[in-house]
Amino acid sequence: IELLVVIAILGVLMGLLGPKVFDLLSGSKGTKTQAIFRSWVTQIYQYKEHYKYYPPFLLEGEEGEPMLLSNEENHDFFLAALKGRKWDVNAQTWTSLDGDLLDQNRKAREFHSFSEDEFGDDGYLADAWGGKHIRVLVDHDGDGLIELSSKAVDEIKEALTSDYESDEIEEASEKFKVIRDKVGIYVLEDPSGDSDSGNVFSWDIKKYFNQ
Secondary structure (H helix, E strand, C coil): CHHHHHHHHHHHHHHHHHHHHHHHHHHHHHHHHHHHHHHHHHHHHHHHHHHCCCCHHHHCCCCCCCEECCCHHHHHHHHHHHHCCEEECCCCEEECCCCCHHHHCCCCCCCCCCCHHHECCCCCECCCCCCCCCEEEECCCCCCCEECCHHHHHHHHHHHHHCCCHHHHHHHHHHHCEECCCEEEEECCCCCCCCCCCCEECCCCHHHHCC
């Protein structure tokens, strides 16, 4: 009987503490992911300072339309630009740049030393949850701002429904549709459930919900 009582008490405690523990773990992963993203932003700025332009692949397409690092070519270009080396996913080793990768970092200079924490189990860059749908944007026209495409805004609005009320999101979207930074990196909660990723932004998007 005493054992049953103990089990019952533990069950109640887990019911009470479980969600809080999950929130703490989720928050920790979000903080870790944001720190990594902000580190990448800093290194992209250093790249720009050195070469006087952003990595060429980030300037393809329209400003405000994010480059997805889950795309294998973008992934390789991103690593080449910041590491100055080619990443062999299968062997999980670095080799010398060649071919189109050299166009992203012609001096093969290292701006960022990637650690194991920045990769998922499969050898690809990932957030702290293991999600690979990382988005990168840069300021194309040099005005110090990035105006998100309508598609990007809609994706962010949909993802934020787990954090805010719809009317709050709609009001804030008029402000967060323009990123007041020259570089932005973010990952979104996946509505399909394919990834456990949370909503994490290299810039402070929360300030638009506290006004």
